[in-house]
Amino acid sequence: MSAQPHSVTHHSEAPKSFIRRYIFSTDHKVIGVQYWLLALAAVTVGMVLSWLFRAHLAWPHLVIPGFGGQMRPEQYLALVTMHGTIMVFFVLTVAPQSGFGNYFLPIQIGADDMAFPTLNMLSFWITLVAFLVLISAFFTSGGAPINGWTSYPPLSAVGSVSGPGQGMGETLWVISIGLFCLASLLTALNFISTTIEMRAPGMSLMRMPLTVWGWFVTAVLGLLAFGVLLAACILLLLDRLAMTSFFVPGGLVFNDTQPALAHAGGSPLLWEHLFWFFGHPEVYIAILPAMGITSHILSNFSRKPIFGYKAMAYSLCAIGFLSFTVWGHHMFVSGMSPYSALAFSFLTLIIGVPSAIKTFNWLGTLWGGKIQFTTPMLFAIGFVSLFVTGGLSGLFLAQPSIDLPLHDTYFVIAHFHLVMAVAAIFGIFAGTYYWFPKMFGRRMSEKLGKTHFWFTFVGAYLTFMPMHWMGIMGALRRYASPGGLGFVARMAPIDIFITIAAFVTGAAQLLFYFNFFWSLRHGEKVDENPWHATTLEWSIPSPPPHGNFLAAPHVYRGPYEYSVPGYTEDYLPQHLTPEQVAQTAEAGS
């Protein structure tokens, strides 16, 4: 094995001290769990924020403690802004990629750790600081930022003259996102190096689990996208603090106060291009790992090879590539050239093709299977349903002429929540229920898990489906109240319905929290391969030891060899040698 310098070469002892072992750890598994717990904290904050603004939308006169009376518009907008920012960055980017990816990418390719463990630790701690900086915006005297997660200038660039939340709160927002970008760049470098350099002997690209493909392509997207947003954040910070004018044109007058601001020569559209050049790949950064997890789990619990493995791997790459060519569909009404809108429209419709390929192949995987309805499988199937529903509304928004009436309405809110937010959350839940036994050596309660699933699946649809029609009727997002518009006020019953659905769905998440923490100590103990699965993580003890593999692994076949004819078991692990396979076959016959 010494001829394989890039695979497992050493088994250093795990550090003895608690701090080095669990706090400032360089072990990819500990870091993965740290990211996962950060995402759990973030999603809890993000969800509570959504309850608050949903309560306000349903019952505008409600007095919520801590808001000094009825919620004011700037308080509402701050909640929406922080909800979106926390969810997109610190939940949907952190959990599926940095969390599960950190824990399982090295194991699934047969490596003992990430390529750069110390850098990995640094990435986590920068991400944590970024989160704390963002949260601290709530406690500034001018209040939390109110510019939405897209933070368009000049509103976000000129300071308190443009209203509340534009002082220190917005500055902290920009710094937080900049730090987050930096950490994500380092993570991306690590994932890419690890995947390319540290695969075990026999682990060719076409034998990698689709989860690894998902994390790898996502890392490439991260490397190319976060650098651009980092640059944009630096420019925005300079506009705010150093009176530069990258995004602010001349002659701006606020509140009827002369003279005009001293900025001159900048372009708000520049920010929009830079932001969405990052922003569209970002939605794929959130969803590609979940696609990988879904493929992985559907194959496992259908007891079938994934349908069209190569098509699945190539379509991930195609989505990754195309995701850099479609950002303009966020800008059909922005004032950019209407001719470029047509190019963006066609490219956006074309990115629907690899997405459709994935859906067909997921259905093909279920077809003729022997479906076991474990909790992770329920969530993986739910992912497919949500992805279809949310994806199809994208076909409306991809056409610039139909985008004219629907842009920035609740139709868009419904679209992206279903297709990237809830779907990615389903991927996270599926992954958690699936890998929990590996991570902690115990199984989460199936009974609680299934109850959690039913409430979440039905609740997510009840929450977000009605928003399509609100948008079709013309209800705009980021409205703190109907503001005197009768037709919006008449939608109040729908708002109340959505809010109740969101509360019930949210409350059902308590089942998940309880199940997770209860099972850590009391869950049923499991052996190394409770799901009868094929990939390398199931060939090592649960939980895996420091260094992962007791003996350097060798890979002999593809990742989804289920129900192989002529073999006694209905799963054929990647690491079994041909001799072991022959022995088992003899023993069985």
Place this chain on the structure above:
Amino acid sequence: MRSRETERGSGLVAAVYALLLVLLVVSTVYIFAAHIWPMPPAITRVGHWIDEQYHLTLWVTGIIFILAQLTLAWMVFRYRDHGQKARFVRGSHILEIVWTTATLVLFTTLGAMAVRAWAQVHFISAVPGALQVDVMAEQFTWNFRYTGPDGKFAPTAPKYYSDANGNPFGIDPNSKDTDDIVSPILVVPVDQEVVLHLESKDVIHDFYVRELRIKQDIVPGMNIPIHFTPLKIGDYHIMCAQLCGLGHNRMHSMMRVVSESDFQAWLKKQEAENQQ
């Protein structure tokens, strides 16, 4: 032992799952088909084109939605673990090629058909002689400016902006052109093309009228023209559709589409007020 454990109860789970997916399809189709929550009627020819394209897309996506969700429901129920052996299939090149080609053709055709309405909005200029109106958006109000009898807009500059003095457009006080009409609402004649020149003095706003099927960001530093021909008399909300600060949801005005004679009368009245 493990397989018996997963098999038990799988019939019920599969049935519930399939039923929920069927319910999703039935309720969604019902709400669309019964027009329970429709778009407000369009009042321009382009608006009708956009609606046609919207309905075509609704049909296409509707059929895919129904087929995909029902197939998923059927798979979940039909292939639940009831002791059978899973089929060993790795995939199918023919199927991959068929569904890749089919979706590519379908999606791009849809995109091509959507071009007509977009071209009418953005590639084709307004007819000569169309009514010209300047729009100045600011936190959190709308201002509209007409040329007055001379058919020319007076020169403006940001340094003259003064809402307090009734000069939101910053019309040069030294200019001889003093007949511009400034109004907080947009009044336009029916059946006549209108060109709006959209400008903002502070942050990004967005001009949105549902019945026009038009939404256009108003970007400070840019002057963006849009044009349309309203075909129906009535009052329509003008809303701001781009987050512009704490008063965003209160930033609305009215577009009043009136007969030609009513429009002339309104102009006369405004001019008379200007004289005072």
